[in-house]
Amino acid sequence: MSAPATEATPADRRRWARYLVEERAEGAVYQRLATRRSGEEKEILLSLADAERRHEQHWLDLLGGEPARLPKAGLRSRLLGWMAGRFGSIFVLALAQSAEARSPYDQEKFATPAMRADEKVHHEVVRGLAARGRRRLSGSFRAAVFGANDGLVSNLALVLGIGATGVSGSFVLFSGIAGLLAGALSMGAGEFVSVRSQRELLAATEANGDADATAGDLDIDENELALVYRARGMDQDEALTRARRIVTAARQGVRRAATGPIGVGGGADHEIVGSDWTAAISSFLLFASGAIIPVLPWIFGMSGGPAILVALVLVGVALLCTGAMVGILSGGPPLRRALRQLIIGFGAAAITYGLGLIFGVSAA
Known part of the structure; x- marks a missing residue:
């Protein structure tokens, strides 16, 4: 401690109380995650929870014991705590990785050098645990995310381009369903051949x-x-x-x-590559689930401008969600990844919509 607690101001004590509740919240996250894991990963998570308790005790000592009133933990910490008991550890660890990267102790004069060093080590530990989960997800998750995004973007571009020509709603619906089936079958077959070929190549070198x-x-x-x-x-x-x-x-x-x-060993390589059938089925289903969204307005009988507007809203929400999920799992900023997905998807749709207007048949 670089300054005695007796010199602390009321603002300092309020800040210590915030640190205290944040350390408790983070420790609870690691404790909950540990109950969902086993072996080495469980031991690592429990060790992280113990370290958070040491930090918690530091602030309790400065405060002179448990304060009568404590502030609430931040929204991020509460969200992590809620997710830790309900979702897979990979999502929580990916978010925790971002949180650990922004330690307030670097500028906190009442934090010890050991605490500052601990926070940097925690970031690396959490990143390592998150990387394990990403490797386990890499095969089927890659196929799932790209399948969904391809379905969203390609079929939105298709139905908007066809719709802009002025044809009937039933023709747009038929085009959208045909695009869904063609794209899903192509994605599934392509993923199967790609992953099967990769596994055969690995088998030949084992x-x-x-x-x-x-x-x-x-x-x-x-x-x-x-x-x-x-x-x-x-x-x-x-x-x-x-x-x-x-x-x-x-x-x-x-x-x-x-x-x-x-x-x-070759087994580890095969685990990273993933299953060919899992990749193929994931690609087919995820492409189809993404490609059906732009078609929904026409399925429910809408047509013309209102159908296009609703399709844009539905696809926009879906693109934001998938982009944010990729950001979370990759350790990047979710909002930036979400906006990137949105811009790419709407950019492709705008091009085909413009072509549909140019070659429109409404005046024919």
């Missing part, structure tokens, strides 16, 4: 234990088993040592399993 299985029949001094390990990335001495160890173990009747050359 190490296997075929060479080790016959190691007992090899000459311990002159054999090509060392070449197997050199081909996997080991240097000559390490490969030879490994080969001799495998041969010796095989002759002693010990089964040994081959391991990958760089410490990351």
Whole structure:
């Protein structure tokens, strides 16, 4: 502490009280998340909660005990606490990562150097935990988000371009449904082929234990088993040592399993790539769910300008939501990502709407 508590002003004490409730709220978030995890991740989250309690105690000591009245925690902290008990940890950790990056203690003279260092470490720890979740989500989530956005943007552009030509509402509806099915099938097939090809490529480069299985029949001094390990990335001495160890173990009747050359097995690669069927089905369903939104006004019997206006509002809300979700999960600013999605989607729709007006058939 760089200044004694006796020199504190009423404003200082009010600030300490805010820090106190924020530390309690953050500790409660990590505690709740820990109940939803297991193993190492649970231990890490519980350690973060303990650290927040140490910070909480610091402000309690300065205040001279529990104040009679405390302010409410900030909206962000309350939102994180509410989400921690109801949603997956990846969303909460992504938001917590942003919160930990903005520590007020850097300019707080009553915070200790250890507390400032703790906050920076917490940011890195939370970012690491969030990165684990992002890797688990990367395959199917990528297909889901891009599928939904493609459906929203492409079908909005299609129905607005067709609608601007002045054709009947039923024709716009037919065009929208056709665009939905064509796009969803194309996205699903494309994702399936892409992910399946990636998995087959990984499978072709994975190490296997075929060479080790016959190691007992090899000459311990002159054999090509060392070449197997050199081909996997080991240097000559390490490969030879490994080969001799495998041969010796095989002759002693010990089964040994081959391991990958760089410490990351093929299973981890496959987990990151994701399932081909999951990616395909996610792409199909998410594209369809996104593509149906621009068509809803015509499904419910609207036409002309009112239908276009309603379609724009519905798609705009959906684009803002998906953009904000991408921002949260990527650790970026949600509002900026949401606005970016909106601008891109409406920009594409504006171009096709303009073309529809140019080539309109209403005057025909």
